Amino acid sequence: MMLPRTLATAALVLSSAVWGLPVRADEGMWTMDHLPLTALKDKYGFTPSAEWIARVTQASARLALGCSASFVSADGLVMTNHHCANECLQQLSDKNHDYFSNGYSAPHGQPSEPKCPAMELDGLNRITDVTEAMDKALAGRQGAEYTKARQAEESALEKDCVGGDPKQWRCDVVTLYHGGRTALYRYRRYQDVRLVMAPDQNAAFFGGDPDNFNFPRYDLDMAFLRVYENGRPAHTQYFPFDPAGPRDGQLVFTSGNPGSTSREETVAELAFERDVTVPLLIGYYSTLDGALWQYGRQGLAQRQEAQEELFGVENSLKVFTGWVETLADPTMLARKQAFEKGLRDWIAADAARKADYGDPWRKIDAALATERNIFIPYVMLEGARSPMGFQGDLFHYAKLLVRGTAEREKPDAKRLTGWHDANLPAIEAMLGSPAPVHPGLDDMMLALSLTRLRQVLGADNETVHLVLGHDNPEILAARLVHGTKLADPKVRLALWKGGAEAIRASTDPMIVLARTIEPTARALRDRMDDEVHAPMRQASEAIAKARFARDGANTYPDATFTQRISYGVVKGWDEHGKPVPAFTDFAGLYARATGSDPFKLTPAWLAARGKLNLGTHFDFVTTNDIIGGNSGSPVIDARGHAVGLIFDGNIHSIGGDFYYDESTNRAVAVDTAAIIEALKVVYKNQALATELTEGHL
Numbered sequence: 001m002m003l004p005r006t007l008a009t010a011a012l013v014l015s016s017a018v019w020g021l022p023v024r025a026d027e028g029m030w031t032m033d034h035l036p037l038t039a040l041k042d043k044y045g046f047t048p049s050a051e052w053i054a055r056v057t058q059a060s061a062r063l064a065l066g067c068s069a070s071f072v073s074a075d076g077l078v079m080t081n082h083h084c085a086n087e088c089l090q091q092l093s094d095k096n097h098d099y100f101s102n103g104y105s106a107p108h109g110q111p112s113e114p115k116c117p118a119m120e121l122d123g124l125n126r127i128t129d130v131t132e133a134m135d136k137a138l139a140g141r142q143g144a145e146y147t148k149a150r151q152a153e154e155s156a157l158e159k160d161c162v163g164g165d166p167k168q169w170r171c172d173v174v175t176l177y178h179g180g181r182t183a184l185y186r187y188r189r190y191q192d193v194r195l196v197m198a199p200d201q202n203a204a205f206f207g208g209d210p211d212n213f214n215f216p217r218y219d220l221d222m223a224f225l226r227v228y229e230n231g232r233p234a235h236t237q238y239f240p241f242d243p244a245g246p247r248d249g250q251l252v253f254t255s256g257n258p259g260s261t262s263r264e265e266t267v268a269e270l271a272f273e274r275d276v277t278v279p280l281l282i283g284y285y286s287t288l289d290g291a292l293w294q295y296g297r298q299g300l301a302q303r304q305e306a307q308e309e310l311f312g313v314e315n316s317l318k319v320f321t322g323w324v325e326t327l328a329d330p331t332m333l334a335r336k337q338a339f340e341k342g343l344r345d346w347i348a349a350d351a352a353r354k355a356d357y358g359d360p361w362r363k364i365d366a367a368l369a370t371e372r373n374i375f376i377p378y379v380m381l382e383g384a385r386s387p388m389g390f391q392g393d394l395f396h397y398a399k400l401l402v403r404g405t406a407e408r409e410k411p412d413a414k415r416l417t418g419w420h421d422a423n424l425p426a427i428e429a430m431l432g433s434p435a436p437v438h439p440g441l442d443d444m445m446l447a448l449s450l451t452r453l454r455q456v457l458g459a460d461n462e463t464v465h466l467v468l469g470h471d472n473p474e475i476l477a478a479r480l481v482h483g484t485k486l487a488d489p490k491v492r493l494a495l496w497k498g499g500a501e502a503i504r505a506s507t508d509p510m511i512v513l514a515r516t517i518e519p520t521a522r523a524l525r526d527r528m529d530d531e532v533h534a535p536m537r538q539a540s541e542a543i544a545k546a547r548f549a550r551d552g553a554n555t556y557p558d559a560t561f562t563q564r565i566s567y568g569v570v571k572g573w574d575e576h577g578k579p580v581p582a583f584t585d586f587a588g589l590y591a592r593a594t595g596s597d598p599f600k601l602t603p604a605w606l607a608a609r610g611k612l613n614l615g616t617h618f619d620f621v622t623t624n625d626i627i628g629g630n631s632g633s634p635v636i637d638a639r640g641h642a643v644g645l646i647f648d649g650n651i652h653s654i655g656g657d658f659y660y661d662e663s664t665n666r667a668v669a670v671d672t673a674a675i676i677e678a679l680k681v682v683y684k685n686q687a688l689a690t691e692l693t694e695g696h697l
Contacts, residue, residue: 025662026623028556029258029564031176031183032057033127040567044251046638055640057124058237060255060563062187063632064120064426068256069225070634071123072241072642073691075110076234077196078121078225080632081647082204083315085223086308088116088195091435098304103200105685110233113194113226118433120426121227122170122187123236124563130157130173134182138538144526146534152413158422159412161186166422176557178264179537180544185562191429192228197688199223199678200602201307206589208598209314213322213651215580217619217668218589220678221647224688239634239642241692245617245673246570246635246643248582254566254624254646254667256633258559261657265558266361266543267336270658272368274327276375278320284388284452285317291448295441305438319628322654332659343543346550357546360539367535371528378528380453381463382521389453390517392442397486398514400427405500406518416525431496437487447477463520467513484510561629568623573650573664582621586677587614608682618674620644621666627656635669644669 030036032053041047048056061069067084071077082089089099092114106112137153138146154173161171161184170187198204203220211217227234246252262270292310296303326332344361347353380389386396404427407419419427450473454464468476485491485508495502495511503511547555556564572582590609593601622635626649635644649656652664679689 025660026566026568027625027660027662029261029559029566029625029627030556031127032124032563032565033129034556035565036567044567046251052640055237056253056255056565056636057563059239059640060634061121061123062257062561062563064122066259066561066629068630068632068646069121070255070632070642071236071238072224072634073238073694074235075691076227076229076236077238077691078193078227079634079642079645080223080225081221081645082198082201082223083221083311083647084632085116085195085198085225086311087435088119088193088225089198089223090304090308091117092195093304095301099195099198100304100307101201103198103203103683104195105197105683105688106195109687110226113196116193116195116225117435118430119191119193119225120429121190121193121225123190124185125169125188126186128161128184128186129181130184131182133157134173143534144530146538147526147529148414150534151415151417154417155413155415155420157184158420162422167191167425169422170426171422172562174560174562175537176560177544177548178558179541180548181557183562189425190227190229190234191425192231194226194228196224196226197679197683197685199683200604202597202600202602203605203678203682205311206599206601207592209318210598212315213318213648213654215619215621215650215666215668216584216588216592217648218584218592219619219647220670220674222645222670222675239636239640241676242637242641242643242672243676243693244643245671246620246637248570250570250643251638252568252570252622252624252643253636253638254622254626254630254633255563255636256626256630256646257561257563258627259561259629261559261627263558263658263660264540264544266364267333267340268361268364268368270327270333270336272371273323276372278323278327280376280379282317282320282324285313285320287452288445288448289313289317291444295444302440305441309441319654322651323657326655326658329655332655335659343546343550347546353546353549357542360542360546363535363539367532367539371532374524374527374532376456377463377520378524380456381517382524382528387517387521389449389456390446390513391449392445392481393437394442394481394484394486394510395446395514397431397492398484398508398510400431401486401492401495402503402511402514402518403522405496405498405503409500428493428496431492432489434489439481439487443477443481446481447474450477463517466516480509480513484508486510559627559629566625568625568667570620570622571666572621573666575664580621583671584618584620585614586612586616586618586674589618590614604682611681612677616673616677617671619668620671621650621668623662623665624667625656625660625665626653626667630667635667643672645672645675 028036037047059071061071063069063080063084065087067080069078069080072079086100089104093099134153137149141149157173158171162169168189170189172185174183174185176183199220206218292306292313296306296310347357381387404419407415412421457464495506570582572580593599626646630646633646634642635646637643646667646669648668650666650668653666656665676689676693679685
């Protein structure tokens with residue numbers, strides 16, 4: 001059974017009501033048009049109304065850089081995590097101000113709120129089921145023809161969706177259930193996002209890497225932004241802010257944008273991640289971690305330049321290291337194998353089913369064999385977002401320009417995914433961003449990645465010879481970084497507006513490098529799309545439809561960085577037979593502080609100790625099912641009021657990419673009570689505290 005086709009936010013509950021789901025654990029990242037209403041009613045006695053679902057949808061948002069957010073006042077005030085605003089904080093900093101480390105508060109309210117140089121916030125407006133249209137466009141297609149047909153249909157759907165106004169609307173064609181369903185998501189696009197307040201890094205990331213993915217926690221990982229329309233604060237639906245926070249055992253929801261999960265992947269795909277993908281990522285990030293740490297030791301400026309990048313690398317390393325353990329877990333693998341065998345046996349037991357679904361697992365095995373052959377050069381020269389062999393902001397700009405101007409010469413329907421007209425406003429905003437480029441950091445990043453390129457592909461590789469010539473990576477990186485003009489947004493925009501002719505005529509050394517590797521990178525991209533992604537999507541679609549036919553369409557899809565609801569309760573867990581309470585408090589923060597990083601408090605926090613209510617809850621844990629991308633998600637109660645702010649999971653949540661275990665998997669959030677107490681007493685920002693609480697009933 002397929003879902004209803006067009007679903008505006010005000011009527012989402014009408015489609016949700018048809019899905020009577022059995023009572024189950026608090027598992028699931030549910031799409032807004034497919035909520036588990038029966039499970040919620042049976043287990044918690046709560047049925048969200050159409051108004052509740054519409055308001056939650058419209059009050060939630062996502063940051064295009066990969067985080068979640070929410071509106072928390074009638075004047076466009078946005079709540080997210082400090083670590084989701086790191087890039088803005090760093091870009092607004094200068095030699096006299098380190099907002100990343102020391103925090104920021106707009107000194108004169110709205111008139112003094114600075115614009116984040118490269119930030120976009122998107123609010124979900126509408127979901128449309130386009131499965132039928134996509135299935136029709138792809139029917140009978142294979143390989144390159146399949147890829148071309150998919151790109152053409154995406155182009156048509158997205159162009160119709162934005163309605164000629166891509167600066168206001170963003171539209172994404174999203175594959176759900178690994179091809180079992182295709183949806184068109186339309187977002188209200190906000191590109192004027194300004195910084196309101198962020199605490200110091202000592203408070204936002206108290207405990208540092210040792211406490212990351214752990215609990216008890218004492219992090220005030222929050223930041224407040226504001227979105228503007230036509231120079232004035234935007235007016236949207238929002239979550240009233242409950243200054244009391246949640247209670248132990250209370251039903252709560254998260255509304256966020258989990259990035260990606262692998263819960264629907266086959267055993268063969270999980271084995272590929274375990275044997276190929278994760279070892280490569282751990283090796284690369286481990287090297288980069290050390291290089292960034294050493295770069296930051298050169299001086300205050302270098303530490304300031306590298307800190308946001310280092311934060312992300314250390315976090316990623318902890319995740320990938322956790323994946324190693326999860327992917328080797330025999331219990332998890334046995335469950336996956338048993339489910340897969342059961343579905344294969346069900347298909348094989350009926351001739352009609354065999355004719356309908358074939359043997360999709362064999363097709364996946366063949367595609368993975370191809371991917372294994374091209375994976376290393378692909379990630380080094382092309383990459384899903386940026387090539388691992390060519391790191392740094394300056395090369396990223398060069399690749400955008402070379403690839404983008406070439407794609408724009410083609411009819412929209414023939415362009416690669418991500419380069420349709422509907423996507424161009426975000427790319428143009430990125431190219432025109434005034435965010436500073438740090439030549440020293442870029443030089444180090446490019447030299448390191450070129451060294452890695454030579455190590456991984458080999459000194460005799462044709463592309464390595466083509467790139468390095470007679471230079472070593474350090475000499476080439478220095479010449480490129482200090483010779484290019486791409487640090488200037490005016491230069492980038494001039495090349496963009498000049499089109500492919502300007503790119504072909506350019507002698508900028510970074511553009512020349514991007515032009516040099518583009519044919520090889522593009523060929524790898526085509527092979528990956530045509531020989532790996534196309535057959536794997538077809539096979540995954542067959543598996544999904546077989547599962548729907550056998551079990552019913554009563555499950556949630558893997559995460560896709562689209563808005564999802566998860567539900568759960570505020571609840572601790574047992575760790576090695578010892579109970580872990582659901583809450584921490586301010587008293588625990590001061591007891592944990594040592595005076596040395598990463599357990600160091602700033603003078604403002606030390607001075608406030610005697611004025612704070614030390615019994616106020618600080619952080620808490622819930623059974624909500626979350627994953628990376630949920631950072632910045634609001635925790636809301638059954639009234640739709642904000643009671644917390646997701647910023648992490650516990651160590652057991654790392655396995656959540658592959659499965660959910662309610663007994664130990666916990667989401668970690670900042671308590672709204674802690675936010676209000678800190679704003680009033682530590683940061684003396686009564687105006688912001690008042691704006692947050694004036695809408696609470």
